[in-house]
Amino acid sequence: MPIAAVEDSRGIHVHNHPMDALTATAAVRGLLTLLHDEAPAAEFEAVVDSVRAAGISPALLTEVDAAYATAMRLRDALREHRRREAELAALNDTIGDLAALRDVDAVLSAIVHRARSLLGSDTAYLSLQDTDAGDTYVRVTAGAVSPRFRQLRMAIGDCIGGLVAERGTPFVTADYFADIGFRHTSRLDEGVGDEGLVAMLAVPLVVDDTVIGVLWASDRRPRVFRPGEVSLLTALAAHASVAIDNANLLAETRSAIAELADAHAGARAHSASIERAAAAHDRFTGLVLAGAGVDDVVRAVGELVGGDASVLLGPDAGSATDATDPDFAAARVQALATGRGARVGNVDVVPVAAGTEWFGVLVRRGESNPPDSTASDMRTLERAAMIVALLLFFRRSADEAEHRLAGELVRDILAxxxxxxxxxxxxxxxxxxxxxxxxxxxxxxxxxxxxxxxxxxxxxxxxxxxxxxxxxxxxxxxxxxxxxxxxxxxxxxxxxxxxxxxxxxxxxxxxxxxxxxxxxxxxxxxxxxxxxxxxxxxxxxxxxxxxxxxxxxxADTKDIAGIVHATLGPLLDYDATRGAELTRTAAAYFDSGRSLARTRTVLHVHINTVTQRLDRIASLLGADWREPDRELQIRLALHLRGMLPK
The missing domain is CATH 3.30.70 (Alpha-Beta Plaits)
Incomplete structure (x- = not known):
């Protein structure tokens, strides 16, 4: 069918074609289909562009543009609705997860990780009130990398955290450093800058109308947090506050129950300890009365407290094994410093001493038997160490008496x-x-x-x-x-x-x-x-x-080096200052029976060199240095020099 063209008052050609209405209708239906399929915005724009390319009438094109705008608004509304549904579902999941947690640290960690996930922020963290110090401090973080930031503390009223803690209302900033709506402090600004944070959302954690902390979501770039995001983090904070309070109450209850259990166990352990101590006392007393020795006491220690027991004697007892047994080395140092038994790892070390008299150490290696008897075992070991010290003291007294008798015998033999x-x-x-x-x-x-x-x-x-x-x-x-x-x-x-x-x-x-x-x-x-x-x-x-x-x-001479230097001093000084070997030449000459040829052979030099050296020796020691009396003195000094320490 031919298309009639007319020109309106603006000089624009308007085409009236029977297919225009069908094209426009198809375009609107296409927009609805794309809306149903959750297609990207580019496909919506492609539908409108195809209609424009078809050349339909301006009136119908206007309707198509209006339908496109309505479709895009519906698309955004649906996307926001789905986002809210996802957030609410995630929030419900978070509430369920928090309710299942019982440990305070686990609850706090779950809160910050869920906050970061729900808001898609670079970091999330949680600060708590310190009632003793009168400020707030960062307790747990997710996504933070700066140690300095994780150690921040905020006074009530300072910066965003202090302001939220003071007022109990949320606070939002798209640019932390440009915002003048709160009081900045150099220390907190440096910490925030160290972490690189820019945009922040902070909401209070409230329990019984009392702010116990602040929940944060932050980005390292400018960001405007939407009201829906503020509401979402506020809802999470409300549930998190309840979870924190429940976890704290549960921890307190557990602590009270544990204290009661510990008190009961302590009473039973004390009673068992008294019985074990009485048994050890009876055992050691019986050994002493029976005339037992140190080895018998050590064996009894192993039977009473388990493990391998030994006694190391001497002022440096056990020092040789310090490098190979760090637990023993540490326990030994502690025992020597305190004068009491010390346990490091599975090694017990107890000083063996009588008053100020130090004999050595008693060592026990191995677990206590039973395992919860460490304290009573240490008392048994200390009692055993005292018994060992007394036995050693008695034995030493007997040895000293025997030594005196032996010494008297030796003196009689020599006399x-x-x-x-x-x-x-x-x-x-x-x-x-x-x-x-x-x-x-x-x-x-x-x-x-x-x-x-x-x-x-x-x-x-x-x-x-x-x-x-x-x-x-x-x-x-x-x-x-x-x-x-x-x-x-x-x-x-x-x-x-x-x-x-x-x-x-x-x-x-x-x-x-x-x-x-x-x-x-x-x-x-x-x-x-x-x-x-x-x-x-x-x-x-x-x-x-x-x-x-x-x-x-x-035998009665003291200054041997002085005697040597008095005789050989000129040669020694000459050799030292000039790097010569006159002293060695003189010794070789005498040892070779004054033979120049044999002297040359010993020194591995030319015979003229030997002659020159002997002349130099004569100029230093005197022309009579080879006379019998001087020779004996010089040879004796050379011999003494060879016997002195090098």
Missing amino acids: APSRDRRAIGDRAARFGADLNRPHVVVVVQVPGADRSRVASAAWHLAATSGGMAGEIDGGVVLLLPETDPSASARRAATEIGHALGRPATAGAAGPAPDPDAIPDRYAEAGRCVAALRALGRSGEGASADELGFLGVLL
């Missing part, structure tokens, strides 16, 4: 061994010694050490070797049934020094074939130890045979 050899032999036999065997005489000196501890260490070494020991002239003398004086001296210096924690110097001589030879060997051993100290070799052990004539020569 007049042949006066009554049979009686001396019988006395020695009572200490397990056989004077018919050859004996090495060892003299040990430990300057500054406690004499009783030195004597005890020496007696222990002698007793374990089948010998005897005694205090003589400020030192200790050991008579050991051995044949190698050098080995005996080194062992005595090492073991006694280790026991005392300081250097012990030991000189030995022998072996003495019979008691009559012991006094002479004692004199040699004394000169040997004096020579060692004169040489600056304190803390070492040597025999008279090792030192030879030096032991005799140096």
